[in-house]
Amino acid sequence: MPNVADTPIVPEDLAAPDATDLGLGSGPPVPxxxxxxxxxxxxxxxxxxxxxxxxxxxxxxxxxxxxxxxxxxxxxxxxxxxxxxxxxxxxxxxxxxxxxxxxxxxxxxxxxxxxxxxxxxxxxxxxxxxxxxxxxxxxxxxxxxxxxxxxxxxxxxxxxxxxxxxxxxxxxxxxxxxxxxxxxxxxxxxxxxxxxxxxxxxxxxxxxxGTVLPQRAPVDPPPTDFESSEARYIEELLRVYREATGSVDLNIETLQAHADHLAHFRRQRRAFYSAEALRMYARDSVPPGTFDRLVDHLHDGVIEVAEANYPNGRERLTAVLTQATNVQLDSQRLVEITGPEDRRGVCHHLANMDRMKWVR
CATH class of the missing domain: 3.40.91 (Restriction Endonuclease)
Incomplete structure (x- = not known):
């Protein structure tokens, strides 16, 4: 029976549905x-x-x-x-x-x-x-x-x-x-x-x-112009190249004179934008927090490698990127559509968040 109360309603704010208890989509094949x-x-x-x-x-x-x-x-x-x-x-x-x-x-x-x-x-x-x-x-x-x-x-x-x-x-x-x-x-x-x-x-x-994730669109090439959102991870890469070349003034423009480092830099930038495309995909296709949990999981999987001793930053970076492609992500639903380049790109996202450094 309806009961009309006299107390005005005070709604509880809810910014977004909490998806932490929805499971990993591996339930029985029930429609x-x-x-x-x-x-x-x-x-x-x-x-x-x-x-x-x-x-x-x-x-x-x-x-x-x-x-x-x-x-x-x-x-x-x-x-x-x-x-x-x-x-x-x-x-x-x-x-x-x-x-x-x-x-x-x-x-x-x-x-x-x-x-x-x-x-x-x-x-x-x-x-x-x-x-x-x-x-x-x-x-x-x-x-x-x-x-x-x-x-x-x-x-x-x-x-x-x-x-x-x-x-x-x-x-x-x-x-x-x-x-x-x-x-x-x-x-x-x-x-x-x-x-x-x-x-x-x-x-x-x-x-x-428990259905399959939506299809992921092909990743676009990185933009020609550098974005302000790239500043931190690019600076970490430049520190690696400065250490390797001994040039403390090396920047993106002068990097053009170092073919091996330039090719390496371009690969890392493609990886960063591949992970960025994955982040945008996650924003529209999976519950909030899913991409962040993937980033945290990868961080946990590479941090011990990153904190080991290396003769230089390039070797530390290489070891971390290699480890990232081998981290077990079975508990992360995004693993279905996450490739090696995405994993390497997440490492640069971690550098962009000051959670990873290559030169000590």
């Missing part, structure tokens, strides 16, 4: 549409959060509200910094064994209208019912006919009905007035096939359902 049927309600809400967060770029922020005192909102997508005082969309996640019925919808709509009437939040722009088995035929038909849906809802909260008895006279009057002036076209039901099709385009899908 995604079957897996979601066995989700706990919390897992279902997390799945809906991933879908809403990743696909609706018009949102300023997406928050998961579900839980005790959620006031009828599981996931909220905000279109302005004003949160519930501005324009927003409501996602009502219902993990039921059966398709949603009008009775289920009426109870949730009543709860939402009650909180809007109490000015706990503004009327949502859109209200989505999201359930594994979707809306049943009767509810789907009503959603397709907003005027009839409104009439049926008002009848469901008429005097003497079970829903009407859950509110006092004052609140019931406010809800009826609000419902009568609301366009019921705001209500819709999202079907599972649509959810999964959209979710498959997100950075969470392969991790959650």
């Amino acid at each position: 995604p549409e079957h897996r979601v049927y066995f989700y706990a309600p919390d897992d279902w809400e997390q799945f809906i959060l991933e879908w809403a967060y990743s696909l609706h770029s018009g949102y300023v922020q997406v928050k998961r509200i579900g839980g005790s005192g959620d006031q009828g909102i599981d996931i909220a997508g905000f279109l302005s910094p004003n949160d519930f005082e501005g324009e927003w969309d409501c996602y009502q996640a219902k993990h039921y064994a059966e398709a949603l019925t009008p009775a289920t919808a009426y109870a949730e709509i009543l709860k939402m209208f009650g909180h809007v009437a109490k000015q706990h939040y503004t009327m949502p722009r859109k209200y989505y019912f999201v359930a594994p088995r979707g809306a049943g035929p009767t509810l789907n038909r009503l959603i397709s006919h907003p005027a009839e849906f409104k009439t049926k809802f008002l009848a469901a909260i008429a005097d003497g009905t079970a829903l009407a008895k859950t509110l006092d006279v004052h609140d019931l009057t406010a809800v009826r007035k609000l419902a009568a002036t609301t366009d019921f076209a705001i209500f819709t039901a999202t079907q599972l096939t649509e959810l999964l099709s959209d979710h498959a385009q997100t950075r969470y899908h392969a991790f959650r359902f």
